[in-house]
Amino acid sequence: MNILIQGGNILTMESEEIQVGDIGIVDDRIAFIGRDETFVPDKVISADDCIVMPGLVNAHTHSAMTLLRNYADDLLFWDWLEGTILPIEDKLTGEDVYLGAKLAIAEMIRSGITTFADMYMFMDDVARAVEETGIRANLSQGITGQGEEGIEKIEESLSFYHKWNGSNDGLIRVDFAPHAPYTCDDAYIGHIMDTIKGLDTRIHTHLSESRDEVKRSLELHGTTPIAHMRDLGLFEFPTYAAHCVHLTDEDIEILKQNNVSVINNPGSNFKIANGFAPVKKLLQAGVNVSVATDGAASNNNLNMFEEMNLAALANKAVEEDATTVPAYTALSMGTINGARALGLETQIGTLAVGKKADIIIIDLSKPHFYPRFNLISSLIYSAQAGDVKTVLCNGQVLMQDYELLTMNEKEVLTEADLAAARFKNR
Amino acid sequence: MNILIQGGNILTMESEEIQVGDIGIVDDRIAFIGRDETFVPDKVISADDCIVMPGLVNAHTHSAMTLLRNYADDLLFWDWLEGTILPIEDKLTGEDVYLGAKLAIAEMIRSGITTFADMYMFMDDVARAVEETGIRANLSQGITGQGEEGIEKIEESLSFYHKWNGSNDGLIRVDFAPHAPYTCDDAYIGHIMDTIKGLDTRIHTHLSESRDEVKRSLELHGTTPIAHMRDLGLFEFPTYAAHCVHLTDEDIEILKQNNVSVINNPGSNFKIANGFAPVKKLLQAGVNVSVATDGAASNNNLNMFEEMNLAALANKAVEEDATTVPAYTALSMGTINGARALGLETQIGTLAVGKKADIIIIDLSKPHFYPRFNLISSLIYSAQAGDVKTVLCNGQVLMQDYELLTMNEKEVLTEADLAAARFKNR
Numbered sequence: 040m041n042i043l044i045q046g047g048n049i050l051t052m053e054s055e056e057i058q059v060g061d062i063g064i065v066d067d068r069i070a071f072i073g074r075d076e077t078f079v080p081d082k083v084i085s086a087d088d089c090i091v092m093p094g095l096v097n098a099h100t101h102s103a104m105t106l107l108r109n110y111a112d113d114l115l116f117w118d119w120l121e122g123t124i125l126p127i128e129d130k131l132t133g134e135d136v137y138l139g140a141k142l143a144i145a146e147m148i149r150s151g152i153t154t155f156a157d158m159y160m161f162m163d164d165v166a167r168a169v170e171e172t173g174i175r176a177n178l179s180q181g182i183t184g185q186g187e188e189g190i191e192k193i194e195e196s197l198s199f200y201h202k203w204n205g206s207n208d209g210l211i212r213v214d215f216a217p218h219a220p221y222t223c224d225d226a227y228i229g230h231i232m233d234t235i236k237g238l239d240t241r242i243h244t245h246l247s248e249s250r251d252e253v254k255r256s257l258e259l260h261g262t263t264p265i266a267h268m269r270d271l272g273l274f275e276f277p278t279y280a281a282h283c284v285h286l287t288d289e290d291i292e293i294l295k296q297n298n299v300s301v302i303n304n305p306g307s308n309f310k311i312a313n314g315f316a317p318v319k320k321l322l323q324a325g326v327n328v329s330v331a332t333d334g335a336a337s338n339n340n341l342n343m344f345e346e347m348n349l350a351a352l353a354n355k356a357v358e359e360d361a362t363t364v365p366a367y368t369a370l371s372m373g374t375i376n377g378a379r380a381l382g383l384e385t386q387i388g389t390l391a392v393g394k395k396a397d398i399i400i401i402d403l404s405k406p407h408f409y410p411r412f413n414l415i416s417s418l419i420y421s422a423q424a425g426d427v428k429t430v431l432c433n434g435q436v437l438m439q440d441y442e443l444l445t446m447n448e449k450e451v452l453t454e455a456d457l458a459a460a461r462f463k464n465r
Numbered sequence: 466m467n468i469l470i471q472g473g474n475i476l477t478m479e480s481e482e483i484q485v486g487d488i489g490i491v492d493d494r495i496a497f498i499g500r501d502e503t504f505v506p507d508k509v510i511s512a513d514d515c516i517v518m519p520g521l522v523n524a525h526t527h528s529a530m531t532l533l534r535n536y537a538d539d540l541l542f543w544d545w546l547e548g549t550i551l552p553i554e555d556k557l558t559g560e561d562v563y564l565g566a567k568l569a570i571a572e573m574i575r576s577g578i579t580t581f582a583d584m585y586m587f588m589d590d591v592a593r594a595v596e597e598t599g600i601r602a603n604l605s606q607g608i609t610g611q612g613e614e615g616i617e618k619i620e621e622s623l624s625f626y627h628k629w630n631g632s633n634d635g636l637i638r639v640d641f642a643p644h645a646p647y648t649c650d651d652a653y654i655g656h657i658m659d660t661i662k663g664l665d666t667r668i669h670t671h672l673s674e675s676r677d678e679v680k681r682s683l684e685l686h687g688t689t690p691i692a693h694m695r696d697l698g699l700f701e702f703p704t705y706a707a708h709c710v711h712l713t714d715e716d717i718e719i720l721k722q723n724n725v726s727v728i729n730n731p732g733s734n735f736k737i738a739n740g741f742a743p744v745k746k747l748l749q750a751g752v753n754v755s756v757a758t759d760g761a762a763s764n765n766n767l768n769m770f771e772e773m774n775l776a777a778l779a780n781k782a783v784e785e786d787a788t789t790v791p792a793y794t795a796l797s798m799g800t801i802n803g804a805r806a807l808g809l810e811t812q813i814g815t816l817a818v819g820k821k822a823d824i825i826i827i828d829l830s831k832p833h834f835y836p837r838f839n840l841i842s843s844l845i846y847s848a849q850a851g852d853v854k855t856v857l858c859n860g861q862v863l864m865q866d867y868e869l870l871t872m873n874e875k876e877v878l879t880e881a882d883l884a885a886a887r888f889k890n891r
Contacts, residue, residue, distance in 0.1 A: 113791035365539035410885035459836035
């Protein structure tokens with residue numbers, strides 16, 4: 040199928056330049072950017088008075104935790120996690136996770152996300168939701184274990200890998216997710232590494248999220264979580280690590296030396312009161328830093344415009360330097376840097392001929408986009424997720440003129456509500 | 466006119482309780498909350514699957530600075546202010562300010578703001594925009610001077626007061642705005658105080674916004690800006706002070722003792738890199754703390770949902786305590802605390818029988834509002850400004866089902882764009 044996106048302000052994210060023009064799509068790929076009078080489209084999408092840019096990459100979430108949105112807020116961390124979230128998570132079924140993932144995907148498409156990296160449980164059910172809705176996803180089962188205990192989860196992850204990796208025309212990738220250093224002991228990390236040798240996969244994990252985690256690692260191993268994972272050899276596999284809030288200068292050097300991508304989650308880190316990740320230092324060191332939403336239980340939405348805005352604003356305040364994380368950097372964190380974290384930078388993250396057609400169209404016909412001095416600034420400092428009007432992933436239109444095309448949205452919302460009512464009383 | 470708002474989830478902000486019911490409005494006031502079978506409405510507005518709550522109070526902005534939105538970003542403070550903003554502000558005319566204020570009002574209504582406090586220039590033109598559009602506003606001319614120099618601006622402010630205070634059925638109030646301690650010397654502050662004695666007005670000012678301001682005050686007066694203003698007697702007049710970022714414990718005590726309301730502007734403070742105001746300490750001391758957008762040149766929007774969200778999130782991170790600024794507190798900062806700052810707490814800021822009908826209706830039919838565990842949390846942690854569906858101010862419907870009723874929005878947007886093109890080349 041040939042699709043023409045006509046007459047938008049195109050921000051390719053290959054550079055800060057914005058050009059007015061068209062984008063031609065043939066099947067799943069971008070055929071041209073600019074103008075091609077010979078192109079015969081089957082479908083024309085007007086981008087008049089719009090920005091056209093790459094789909095956003097949400098490189099760390101737990102999608103089905105949408106079901107726990109606004110369930111437990113304004114609590115101390117352990118009251119939140121052990122007192123409320125873990126007990127209710129124990130009640131979730133595969134069907135709940137499927138419904139929660141569908142809800143998450145509806146919300147993500149509406150906010151311009153075309154790729155997400157998910158770490159959770161009942162991942163077959165998440166994969167099913169991803170397949171049905173046409174979004175791109177790196178999926179991983181979050182696993183924890185000590186020595187031989189929990190070893191069957193590694194086998195499950197491996198089966199999940201063989202079943203789904205590369206499926207749905209390559210939209211689904213499968214990664215491996217040792218949950219965190221404090222939930223996986225050294226032997227267990229060793230088993231995971233033995234299992235994935237030679238596989239076409241990545242490591243998705245949480246590192247140095249809280250002060251307490253770092254303190255416990257220092258007590259147990261004499262090293263930080265990041266130095267400890269390096270010592271175990273985990274970073275010999277391509278790795279993307281969520282949070283990385285409490286870092287030493289040596290940690291930053293280790294992340295850089297080992298090409299570990301950092302997934303910054305400001306909304307979650309602030310809300311659960313873990314603090315401010317050293318984003319400026321990480322960027323200066325040349326670490327690939329992306330930004331993501333984390334799960335909706337600690338955020339409480341899947342809104343990349345908010346996360347990019349927080350990354351730009353909060354780091355300026357922390358550093359007391361308004362040049363920190365300028366708008367284009369924040370946009371890069373939400374697009375190409377996320378793609379790089381997931382190993383997809385040759386396919387997505389920018390708009391270029393031959394790349395996959397993961398494209399979003401943002402409606403500028405609102406007061407907060409007037410006047411038009413700087414469209415890049417407007418995306419970070421003025422925009423809302425609800426300004427995303429049309430979304431394509433892999434050349435398929437997932438939302439057009441604010442209408443979701445690959446799911447019955449009303450049904451998804453109702454079913455998520457019913458699921459919440461059920462598991463709450465289980 | 467009798468209006469019935471039917472069947473919403475009503476959050477009065479008199480307490481955290483949410484009740485499902487109706488609101489009856491007679492002319493400009495709330496006649497009942499709950500149910501009244503005898504009420505005969507001229508107009509019925511459905512609030513099915515919506516939250517109904519008080520209009521938001523944006524207690525510190527410079528509305529016409531919407532014209533400078535996204536004009537100068539990611540710059541060091543003095544490059545931003547002296548290098549770009551002040552030179553371009555010099556080119557603005559009264560007509561520009563009128564068009565900028567209209568643009569701001571369009572944006573504010575769309576984001577649920579029914580009252581704003583404006584400090585700027587060409588205030589007759591702002592008042593004209595306010596009068597035409599039916600929003601509520603405390604207006605003040607920002608004035609600066611040294612001794613006798615600038616004294617005519619005080620006369621202008623006085624004329625403006627006599628012309629507009631209490632006008633448009635009381636929707637317009639006029640305050641006096643000595644811009645800041647560093648732009649008004651002691652004698653000038655004295656002239657202002659002499660002028661306003663006995664008037665029904667308030668002081669709107671900027672205090673302790675930057676480290677540099679505090680440092681200069683200590684050098685010049687041996688005291689902080691806040692202690693210095695107290696010493697001059699300014700706080701004998703009801704005062705609301707924007708920013709208050711860099712405070713000593715003694716400053717906080719002075720603010721409390723003198724009933725000075727603090728208007729917190731997190732978006733602006735972060736973006737211009739002034740840092741984090743001590744919101745937790747201020748609240749603990751019993752200071753009335755509101756939240757506001759500041760001008761769109763340093764934000765870059767007029768989005769109170771973002772500001773309330775920032776106040777809740779960032780203060781948790783700063784304090785490393787997730788119980789800091791819980792959702793209901795953030796909502797209070799955006800409603801009743803703002804009303805209190807402006808001296809309007811008996812008229813607006815909560816929904817109660819006899820109070821003015823400043824009411825907003827928020828559309829919950831979106832993925833980020835599912836499931837429905839806690840609607841108060843959802844307003845702070847999940848909502849977007851664009852979820853505001855219907856807005857009433859003083860009993861008049863300003864927006865219904867996302868359509869602005871008291872202005873030609875398309876024309877306002879176009880004219881703001883044309884104005885920007887004109888003054889840029891002046």
